[in-house]
Amino acid sequence: MEISIMLIGFLLAGYAVIANDVIQTLGTFILSNKNYHWSLLWGFASVILTLTLIYSWYFNGGDVSYHRLDKIPVPEQWHWSFLLAPLALLVLTRIGVPVSTTFIILSVFSAQQLIGKIVLKSVYGYAIAFVSAFILYVIISKKIESKTAVLQIQNGNGRHFWIIGQWVSTAFLWSQWLIQDFANIFVFLPRRLSIYELFLSLTFILVVMAFIFKQRGGKIQEVVSKKTNTQNIRSATLIDLVYALLLFVYGNINSVPMSTTWTFIGLLAGRELAISYLLNRSNIKGVTVMVRNDLFKVITGLIVSILIVFLIRYFVSYN
Numbered sequence: 001m002e003i004s005i006m007l008i009g010f011l012l013a014g015y016a017v018i019a020n021d022v023i024q025t026l027g028t029f030i031l032s033n034k035n036y037h038w039s040l041l042w043g044f045a046s047v048i049l050t051l052t053l054i055y056s057w058y059f060n061g062g063d064v065s066y067h068r069l070d071k072i073p074v075p076e077q078w079h080w081s082f083l084l085a086p087l088a089l090l091v092l093t094r095i096g097v098p099v100s101t102t103f104i105i106l107s108v109f110s111a112q113q114l115i116g117k118i119v120l121k122s123v124y125g126y127a128i129a130f131v132s133a134f135i136l137y138v139i140i141s142k143k144i145e146s147k148t149a150v151l152q153i154q155n156g157n158g159r160h161f162w163i164i165g166q167w168v169s170t171a172f173l174w175s176q177w178l179i180q181d182f183a184n185i186f187v188f189l190p191r192r193l194s195i196y197e198l199f200l201s202l203t204f205i206l207v208v209m210a211f212i213f214k215q216r217g218g219k220i221q222e223v224v225s226k227k228t229n230t231q232n233i234r235s236a237t238l239i240d241l242v243y244a245l246l247l248f249v250y251g252n253i254n255s256v257p258m259s260t261t262w263t264f265i266g267l268l269a270g271r272e273l274a275i276s277y278l279l280n281r282s283n284i285k286g287v288t289v290m291v292r293n294d295l296f297k298v299i300t301g302l303i304v305s306i307l308i309v310f311l312i313r314y315f316v317s318y319n
Contacts (some may be wrong), residue, residue, distance in 0.1 A: 002078040009022050009188035010201070012086035017101045017184045021169045021261065022212055025177040025243075029234035030169045030216055040211040046206050050177045053202060062192035067255045068183035069191055072109045081315035082188075084107060085308050092301065099301025100259035101157050107182045107309045114256070115309075119302070122259035126266035129246050133159040136242065145235060173244035174209035180251050180260050195300030243267050261301070265294050 022030075026045060033041055057064045075082070085108045092099050107115050137145070185205070189197065216251065246263055269291040276287040 003083060005078040005080060006188050009083055009086055010186070011204065012090055013105055013186050013188055014085065014201075014205055016086050016089040016093050017105065017181060018208050019204065019212055020089060020099065020101055021177070021181060022209075022247070025174050025240075028172070028239050029166065032166065032233045034216070038213045039210075042210050044171075045174060045213070046209060047173045048201060049178060049205065049209070052175045053071055053182065053198070056179075056182070057193060061209050062194070062198075063192060064186055064198070065183040065191075066179045068180070068257045069187060070255060071111075071114055072106060072183070072187065074191060075109065079312070079315060081312040085305070086188075088308055089302060091303070099304065101181065101184045101240035101296055102257050102261075103302050103305035104308065105187060106257055107226065107305050108312055108318040109187055116166055117256045123261045125246070125250060125258055125260075125263040126143045128250055129243075129263045129266030130270040132246065133242060133267045134274045135270075137271050138278065140238075141275050143280060145275050161235055162233045164215065166233055166240065168246060169237050169240040173247070175242045175261055176244050176247040176251065180247060180258065183257050185226040201224070203241060218262065239271070259298075260281070262298055263296050 002193065026041075029045075041055060044145065053064055056066050060067065063069070085104050089099065089101060102118060102122065106118065110118065124193045170288065186193075186201070193201070243264060250263070251258055251260070272287045272291060273284075276284045
């Protein structure tokens with residue numbers, strides 16, 4: 001029974017986490033490379049994922065979470081209610097809500113003190129990303145995001161340089177996201193994996209990624225596609241690079257898990273407001289509503305995760 005819960009939990013969490021969070025790291029990559037066959041994009045992302053996973057497994061004695069699960073032990077007894085967390089995430093993903101996978105998945109297994117640290121680090125991540133993006137795009141928007149600048153890239157002026165830049169920045173961002181979110185995917189499995197368990201879990205993840213790439217991100221991709229110029233190669237590259245640097249600097253301050261979703265939504269919010277303020281002030285009200293709606297969605301995810309934690313603990317104590 002316990003093995004079944006662990007296996008089902010991993011399968012559900014693996015699919016839901018990748019499907020929900022793909023917009024953060026690969027959303028702009030998928031959009032701006034829509035002319036390429038999905039299998040090429042999938043192959044590129046799969047190589048980065050495989051190398052990142054094996055690196056942690058080899059150098060950390062079988063641990064694939066980069067020590068993000070050190071303070072979250074495997075439960076002594078598994079209960080069917082633990083599956084409520086990945087199931088809820090799966091439902092929210094299918095309807096296109098970009099919730100925090102960290103809150104929903106890890107909160108179930110974490111002590112109350114650690115949950116508070118995860119929430120605090122994630123909220124700070126949103127604020128830092130918002131302010132950083134706003135300041136940066138106030139400085140560069142007129143040169144980078146104006147209609148004239150975007151048309152120059154679309155007409156081939158320097159496009160080859162930006163194509164290379166985007167693939168490099170995507171590789172950097174994808175690896176940094178994986179370092180943060182492997183914990184959400186593997187929390188249902190033992191903290192030290194055998195080579196057999198590593199191979200099977202990696203195979204499953206790559207199959208899930210193939211499905212998502214074939215769908216071009218799915219419904220949740222709308223969170224990115226509705227933002228300004230995200231299909232432009234230069235704009236997509238800058239988004240990826242800024243986000244990767246935020247995760248690299250802030251995300252690795254300590255081993256406390258954080259919501260990468262909150263950081264990403266904060267980045268997009270600061271960017272959109274800065275671009276509208278400088279280039280399209282008549283649309284500021286609409287952008288403000290969009291930013292508010294995105295924030296509402298991730299707050300909804302936080303509330304749902306808290307409710308799920310209480311519900312699971314009730315079922316466990318009741319039985």
